[in-house]
Amino acid sequence: MNESGALVRPENARGGTVEQALSADPVRIVIVDDHAIVRQGLWSVLERERDLSVVGEASTSDEALAIVERTNPSVVLLDLKLSSGNDCEGLALCERLVGQFDDVGVLVLTTFLDDKLVIEAIHRGAHGYVIKDVDTTELVRAIRAVSKKESAFDSRSAATVVHSINNQLTAPELTDRELRVLGLLARGSSNRGIGAELYISETTVKFHVRNIMRKLGASSRAEAVYEASKNNLI
Structure with a gap:
């Protein structure tokens, strides 16, 4: 003490x-x-x-x-x-x-x-x-x-984030692949987990994550999820 x-x-x-x-x-x-x-x-x-x-x-x-x-x-x-x-x-x-x-x-x-x-x-x-x-x-x-x-949510908290992301899959600032990566980020998936889910390398995942953060003006993965919420993705 x-x-x-x-x-x-x-x-x-x-x-x-x-x-x-x-x-x-x-x-x-x-x-x-x-x-x-x-x-x-x-x-x-x-x-x-x-x-x-x-x-x-x-x-x-x-x-x-x-x-x-x-x-x-x-x-x-x-x-x-x-x-x-x-x-x-x-x-x-x-x-x-x-x-x-x-x-x-x-x-x-x-x-x-x-x-x-x-x-x-x-x-x-x-x-x-x-x-x-x-x-x-x-x-x-x-x-x-x-x-x-990395970001981390349990299944119920992740559902809150993922539900909101899925409400606007046509966001012009993100590509379809970036939206899929963003959805997995919101679930708390690691780069390796995202790569396995999308059948791409961890290097490619990092590339997409960097692009997502740049487009959303975020400095971290969790902030990217938050910024997506302000853009009606969550």
Whole structure:
């Protein structure tokens, strides 16, 4: 426990975590949730994965900012509700995290499934959005994707995005192939997954993703999904 009250993962006697002994570059995770039992449960589940390392937890915005600055995580698992008086305090925190820490990817993990919240979270800089009853395999997949700066959504959140994209398949600024790539981006597919789905190479996928981001004026894959929403693609 540090001075701010946020909990920091203890290191072993050799100066590193167990996972660091198993992997040269584990995905470092901070859990932000106002319920201690949820944080403890997530910590227990994620620590079973040899390539994941939970390095801290926090229950408030101030604690989260302090612990992220101290531990330098790759991914922040962020609940939207961090106090009884505000159901969406996590949105403001998400924006502060991505604004202050360039290397941090934010994955929203919440009980709320709402079209506007999904889009707003992306607008605030989140790389992904999953619902808390998602299974462990899907959550771990999403964390790994966000650690690589890829977008990640569970099936229900992805349906919100994909439904909107499919409403305007004739957008003049994107080719048919780019629209298909965009749809797969919205589902959280990796470059390899998109290539396998469309029978094209990862190099070609990267080319299409760059074109999509350029045409939509986006600097990241998740922002491209958000910009597509502003252009009535989502």
